[in-house]
Amino acid sequence: MPELPEVETIVRGLRPQIVGQAIRNAELLWPRTLVTPEGDKFARTIIGQRVREVSRRGKFVVLRLSVSHLLIHLRMSGDIFIKDKPVQIEKHDRLILSLSNDKVMVFNDTRKFGRAWLTKDPEAVLGGLGPEPLSEAFTPEWLGQALRSRKRRLKPLLLDQTFIAGLGNIYTDEALHLARLHPLAASDTVTPEQAGRLWRAIRQVLEEGIRRNGASIDWVYRGGDFQNYFRAYGRTGQPCPECGTPIERMLVGQRSTHICPFCQNEEL
DNA sequence: CACGAGACCTGTTCGC
DNA sequence: TGCGAACAGGTCTCGT
CATH class of the missing domain: 3.20.190.10 (MutM-like, N-terminal)
Structure with a gap:
């Protein structure tokens, strides 16, 4: 949850x-x-x-x-x-x-x-946790530099709690979609412009998630309603909110991953 | 260092 | 209806 x-x-x-x-x-x-x-x-x-x-x-x-x-x-x-x-x-x-x-x-x-x-x-x-994404320490410059210093696929890196603390499967998919970045893109090829977009997207999805008291899925219901505003996560086959292309599901590092194949296309 | 597979658990949903 | 497989918001450990 x-x-x-x-x-x-x-x-x-x-x-x-x-x-x-x-x-x-x-x-x-x-x-x-x-x-x-x-x-x-x-x-x-x-x-x-x-x-x-x-x-x-x-x-x-x-x-x-x-x-x-x-x-x-x-x-x-x-x-x-x-x-x-x-x-x-x-x-x-x-x-x-x-x-x-x-x-x-x-x-x-x-x-x-x-x-x-x-x-x-x-x-x-x-002690081993990465920076809090809503803190002052988390800046676009830090993110760009940190991405370039590793050679990993974007999604598993964002899920790595020693890299950034707090992102999970939902908010990672949401942030990558909002930033128009492919989950398999290599972290060391991300440009400063793309890093800036990702930084904004991470902040935005986390802040909106908090504003909506989180997401409630399956039998775990806590009153949050962010699940009604997902852009990509769990929306396989439904239209991308930006371009209408059906959202596709793929596997990345054993985790189910949801992307718009048109908007998040820097891979192929 | 990066990555895949398997483990840890229970419950629900899907496909035949 | 029944029954096994697949899947679920996370992380750890081991082998390549």
Whole structure:
């Protein structure tokens, strides 16, 4: 489910409900969800700490606690809910934190890919991430130079979280379509003009995604409606919004990829 | 360094 | 109707 705009939407919803609350109890229902620390040390360490701040780094939800950080990555199917006590455990609930305001934070994750870290050194987990695409550090010049310094196909490079943090399959397809760039184009051949277009497109699709509270697909519905404004993603056979040519689906690095063969044609 | 394949999981949809 | 295959918003690890 979640890419940068979906995670940002979740963080914004979470923040006012849990900042300032103390953690009264912790239940780990699927042990593999927790990368660190081992077993019962988790509950012992987290109980009693207070939530100081809720933020996002790339696709990670970051809870700064009194003495540790709790990092959560939702991967494909993870989601976080705040519920009133008493809660009954639902199918696929993996981690439950009881708070001092009689609410409960539930991490639910159908496919069990999601992961959490409780650590005093969040940089050990987040340190390898590339720049935040909505930050000042992400400039057209930086992007152009970074693309030229590698020799990769554009789409897998944009999906690489050590290159830029936060893009996933949807927003990458959307950004490449908006920038009129082919997902297989070699990064070291992108001109400054094209890099500028890509920079604008990335900013634009992420900002619109956030404005629309993310995208809701399949059975995962969170209220976002960006899925109604997709240009390319998931629109195989439907007309390109720019030129009417049917959108085509192809495979790039094992990920399904959607392009307009007319607009995104710098490849052939 | 770049890339493909397979793994990790459960659930839904598609094709015969 | 039934049943296996394909597919899903992510990332890691291994082999070439």
